[in-house]
Amino acid sequence: MATASANNRSWYKRNEIALTPWVFLIPGIFMFSLYVIYPILQSFWISFHEWDGLGEKTWIGLANYERLLGGDRKFEISFWNNLRWLVLYLLAIPMGLFISLFLNQKVFGIRFYKSLFFFPFVISQVVVGLVFSWFYLPNDGLFDVLVGKVGIDISGGILGNPNTATYGIIAAGLWPQTAYCMILYLTGLNAVDPEQVEAARLDGAKGARMLWYVILPQLKPATFIAFVVTIIGALRSFDFIAVMTNGGPFGSTRVLSFYMFEESLSEFGFRMGYGAAIAVVLFFIMLGFIGYFLWSMYQDEKGAH
Amino acid sequence: MNSIYKASVAALALCAMTAPASAELTGDLRIVSDMSNPAPRAVMEGLAADFGALHPDLNIELEIVDREAWKTQIRNSLTANAPDVVNWYAATRMSPFVDAGLFMDLSDLWEEPAMADLASTKGALTLDGAQWGVPYTYYQWGVYYRKDIFEELGLEEPVTWEQELANCQVILDSGRKCYTIGSKFLWTAGGWFDYMNSRTNGYEFHIQLANGEVEWTDDRVRATFANWRQLIDMGAFIDDHQAYSWQEALPFMVDGEATAYLMGNFAVAAMRDGGLTDDQLDFYQFPQINPDVAPAEDAPTDTFHIPSAAQNVEAAKAFLLFVTSPDVQTAINSGDALGQLPVNAAASVSDDKFIQEGFEMLSNNASGGIMQFFDRDFPAEMASIGMEGLQEFMVFPDNLDDILERLEDARVRIYQ
Secondary structure, three states: HHHHHHHOOOOOHHHHHHHHHHHHHHHHHHHHHHHHHHHHHHHHHOOOEEOOOOOEEEEEEOHHHHHHHHHOHHHHHHHHHHHHHHHOOOOOOHHHHHHHHHOOOOOHHHHHHHHHHHHHHHOOOHHHHHHHHOOOOOOOOHHHHHHHHHOOOOOHHHOOOOOOOOHHHHHHHHHHHHHHHHHHHHHHHOOOOOHHHHHHOOOOOOOHHHHHHHHHHOOHHHHHHHHHHHHHHHOOOHHHHHOOOOOOOOOOOHHHHHHHHHHHOOOOOOOOOHHHHHHHHHHHHHHHHHHHHHHHHHHHHHHHO | HHHHHHHHHHHHHHHHHHOOOOOOOOOEEEEEHHHHHHHHHHHHHHHHHHHHHHHHOOOEEEOOOOHHHHHHHHHHHHHOOOOOOOEEEEEHHOOOOOOOOEOOOOOHHHOOOHHHHHHHOOOHHEEEEOOOEEEEEEEEEEEEEEEEHHHHHHHOOOOEHHHHHHHHHHHHOOOOOEEOOOOOHHHHHHHHHHHHHHHHHHHHHHHHHHHHOOOOOHHHHHHHHHHHHHHHHOOOEEOHHHHOOOOOHHHHHHOOOOEEEEOOOOHHHHHHHHOOOOEEEEEOOOOOOOOOOOEEEEEEEEEEEOOOOOOOOHHHHHHHHHHOOOOHHHHOOOOOOOOOOOOOOOOOOOOOOHHHHHHHHHHOOOOOOOOHHHHOOOHHHHHHHHHHHHHHHHHHHHHHHHHHHHHHHHHHHOOO
16 A cells, blocks of 8 residues: 555655755856856867967977977976965965954054955955066165165166066965955954853963964864965965066066966957867866865764764 | 858859848847947947938847957857857958858858949958958057157157167167057057068068967068167166066156157057147157068057857848948047048048058058068967067067067967
């Protein structure tokens, strides 16, 4: 009798619980595959060709990668600059933490200061880049005037000197990125358990020890997000470079994403295959980092259960 | 099938054009133009309106896109839903679209008797033995200088390289720089190379280099750089030019900290806006370096083209004939419109002092030839690598060997 009633129900009805989520996911999966997964695969495919974006594609196998990894100077410069970005951009996290701790005081008028610190995050990156490039201008720029007072003269100005240009751009990028990390930490600090803080205080913890053993562990989720966002931000840094130096002087501030744009989409670029090869390399670098974070997140969740 | 269709359309168009000008044009004419700055935009809108008035049954759709954005947008525009007329540039800059079959062969249009007056730029619009567009304007390059400072120092416009160097020394001794330049966006350095190379080795050599037929490590190329280096070693150029755009380098000239600027004629408007009067500002042709070569001049030509997927070819060709006619070219290049030179020899030139001088120079003293500019004569990839090397050379001239080897590597790969 029981088996008969089970058979009477349709196949969908029987598997409803398992299937329904997938039914709802179908539009999302479809869009994601069409606009994210498929273009990634397409990039892989194009990277094996020589193609100007207009005519016929010519299959050249791994030749693009051979040229790219076999001593392309522009690629080497871009790669090392990417590493510089990666390492120095992470400074945004401690800086953001420091500012958020400072702003988390209960003092009259602190909201006003908070809003000032939010500013760089609100302003478009393009505008930040433009303002910083004026700030760095040789001779007339405020920065040059200030360092000139202590007797430092950077030939070509910060952005005109191949040794300093990348650092100048990273410093500009750190400004909004620090504000972003600060926002993350301010949110995190709201969630810090006051009872734990109170208990620690009774145990005699204060200052650095309180921060390290009580506050920071509770900020772990915020730190995690800050890391992911900052690393991805560093790897895809593009707007600042485009606005501030356009890859110059002499190509010394290129990073992989900018080089890819130059090769395939810019005014003089229509080497789609070569650009795609750069994109693939950048994709794997990012995948490495994101994979690591997903893995550590998975480990954390496993530990929590 | 497609070619038969195209041929018959071309034949039809030809018939239409040989018919009286009042031949009725109907349907839609879609024009995409990159003349996005205020004055050129007004010119383009005027052109569309005037052409529309001649052909009341024709519906003209004009779309104006940002000039810089168009350099990348054109690729999409020509492949998907192509318009009937587009703006672009002459010389090698056309080749990606010609090679991909996206520009229509306009050789038949160039056989029209009216086109004979455009002969000066026919070469720049010819690729693979056919013509692919028509010119509507061009402008001279040359040395714009502060006449008042020259007078104060008792200098004359230099004609030879020795005079140029001597002048420059006097200017430097007076505490000024000889030349301002902003090389942040690279192409300004390309202009210097065009002149240094064509004056040292001649037009033929310059074009051979552009076509990849000469090695960058050739002694003649080194001679060009050696001449250039004389100026660099003197300190003739402003410091830190790699940090400035060409506009950001203008104040040096306006303030009198630098006395001259090698530029295209479009810079005159900016200099006048900066407060320089025509009494303070003058123009001379880039001086002679090697007396054995005839002077060649940079005079980039802006052009109209018909995409091969155009729908209304008949109207498009009629529009191209319209913009190349002497009256229209006179009107659109006048001082209050584009302020440049008409290509049509029968058109008259604006009475602006600099346009007059430029016209005189290009008509009578450019016997070497007309160059289109570094980034239009050289293939795109070579141009971008090359200009980066030129900028580096201007800041670190000692890196020359390394730069030339890099360019030679690129040449071998690009022109294979």
